[in-house]
Structure formats: structure tokens, C-alpha cells
Amino acid sequence: MSERAGGSPARTLAVAGYLADDVVRSQRYLLPLLVYVAVLGVLFGGDPGEPPGAWPASALALYPMAAWLAVIVANTEDPVQRTVTVAAAGGVVPVVTGTLLVGLAGDLLLVALPMGWPVVFGGHPYPPSVLLLGGVAHLACAVTGTAVGLLCARPLVERIGWSFCLGTAIVVVTAVQPWLPPVGVAVGALAALGPPPFAAAVLSLVLALGAAAVVWTVERRR
Template sequence: MGALIRYNLAAVVHGQRYVAPLLFFGIVLTVFTVNDSGPLANIYVVSASTLLVSMCWLTVTILNHEDPVRRSIQSVTAGGSSRVLVAEVVLALLIGVGLTVVGLIFPILSGSHHWDGSGLAAGVLALATCLFTGIAIGVLCSRLVVPRTGYSLLLALVVVIAVPLTPGLPPVNPALRLMSGNRPAGELLYPLSGYLVVSIVVAAGCIALTRYISVRRE
């Protein structure tokens, strides 16, 4: 599995299509957090929202980086298409963890905030919720489900915008609404933990559904 992850990483890096979502993440985070002095929980709404879009974009990029013929060859070599899909999801998750750390620390370094353990924990939970949700949307909107790459990216864009903006739709919208309020960070940890669990379940379901659809098409 490690070799398969390294192969996909090398292929994605060589294709350089990862640059746009990473630039998007860095630019938006910089513009909205530099010199900010508001509540730390509120600024993590920006980090989490940006991570959601970036991870959806990156996940689609990772799953779409090879055409169907080359993907079939990789599946045969790797011992099955399931192993390829898992390796791609793990790669997206590893990159997402790195972006989560950046989204957690950069606002503290670039702005002027009072922070404590509860605030950081709330930020981790909100960012992780958006990380798993972004991967879930990206997997379900990849070429494995939507064969045409253009339609795949367009669908991902529509869904990733609709998910955080739809009132009451778990897990992202209520999590971001909690973070944008005035409640103490310590009171947010329990509900945010629940939304994180929901995002993990949603991601697992989307991966399983994508696997089922892709196998039916093989």
C-alpha cells in the first residue's frame, strides 16, 4: 500500500494539477487571516471553509489524474481497483492533515488572537469535519462516478458550495454556525465531536458507494 501511495503521489506531483487547489487554500487563508484580531473560533470558520473546498478539489484531482486505461493497468498491477481507490483516499487524507495543521496554526501566527486549549481543540474538530466532508464530496464527484472530467469538477463545485450554505444540513453548516457564534470554545467541543463523527460516516459511505458504482462499470 505504501508503494501505491507513493506512486500516486509522484503521478499527481508530476501532473502539477495539485497547484491550483493548494494556491487557493494559501491565498484565501492569507487574505482573510493576516492581521486579524477577532475571536479565534470565528477565524477558524474561514480555515475550515477553505479546507472544505480545497480538499474536494484535491480529491477530485487525485482520483482523476489518470485516464481510464492507465487506471485499469494500475488496478491490475496493484491487485485490484479497491486498493487503488484506498491508496488515493489515503493520499488525499495525508495531504489534508498537512493542510489542517496549516489552517490551525497560521491564523495564530498571522493575527493577534487569545488562544487556549479549548479553542485549538474546537478548531481541530471543525477543520477535521470539513476535511472528511471535502474528501467525501470529491470521491463521489470523481470520474469513477461522473465519467466526464468537466462535469465531474462542475458537480463538485456546486455540491461543495451548497453543503456549507444549506441551513441545518449536517455536518458542515451547523458546525460552522457554532464556530461563528459567541459561545465559549469549551461548550463547542461536544457538538463538534458529533459533527466530526457524522463527517467520517458520510465519507465512508461515499467511498463505499463510489467503489460499488466503479465496480459495476468495470
């Protein structure tokens, strides 16, 4: 089957569903999820305060967690299983796109936790404009993490130890630069209660799509 046919939306969604089920069954997501919930428990414990509260810190914490999750999704199959999945899907496109979609779906779940926590359990009002700011900023950090995770996983980085070292280095170097988009700009907008960082969110999506394109190029040439 041609690569073009393999990229049909229905086939891509089927692959995404298969990969998501594989991730859930492997339970490898539990460790980053538990670590993330523990971090949020510390940040939002007691009264989270008036907005932005702990959102700048939770958005920054979301960055490495999303990268970690993306590595788990991309590495959920070993190379032999991946080859079988690519053949069954009709090409590399639906598999790489499905991997990206599962990572982005995980981002939405991770974003929902810090967004809902102070609203549900806090005693201060969070108006719609502030919620929009928080949502856009958290999404920018999460999607950027997904881009980093895809670039640090198979087929680009074969060994999980190197994935961890490379991902940690990228996150540390980029997260501490407040002027650097998308993460630095998004966290800065949250801290200053500025306008929603839509440009940073769009850039994060471009980075994620670019990372997926790099993965597709490498895997297609193997």
C-alpha cells in the same frame, strides 16, 4: 490475485504512495493550493483577532478546496493507467483505499494552514480547548469535501467539466445550510465557540468511507 489479498495494508500503502507521488509530479495540486493560500491570506491578513477569528470562514473555504483536491487525486490517472494500476495492485480495493488515504492526507495539510496561521502570527492566545474545537471543525469540513470530491470524479463522473459543475452544486447547496451536518454544524460550532463537533467529524468520515465504497462498487462492476 484475489481482491482480498489485494487489500492488504502494505499493498494499500504502496498504492497510496504511488498515487501521492503521481499527484505531486503532475503539479495539478498547485492551483487549488495557491487559491487556498490566497484566501487564507485575505482572511488572516493583519491581526486575525481573538478566537475564533476567521476560523468559521476558513473552515467553510476548506470544504470546496478539499473536494477539488480529491477530484485531482482520483483523476490523476487516465482510465487506461487506472486499469493497469488496479491489475498491478491485485484488485480495486487497494487502489480505492489508497486514493482515499491520499485525499485524507491532503486534508491534514490543508487543515494545518488555518490552524497554525493565527497561532504563529497572531497576537492573541489560542488555548488548547479552542485549538481542539478548531481542529475538529476544520477536519469535519475537509473530510466532507473529500467525500464530495470522490463522488464527483472518475469512475463515477468521467468528464472534468461535469465534475466541476456537480461538485460546485453540491458544495453550494450544502454549505449554506447552517443546520446541516457535517459542514454547517462544524462552522456553527466554531462561530459560537461551542463544544468540539465530534459527531460532525465522525459523520464526515462515514461519508468519506461511504463515497469510497460507492467508487469501489462502480469500478468493480466495470
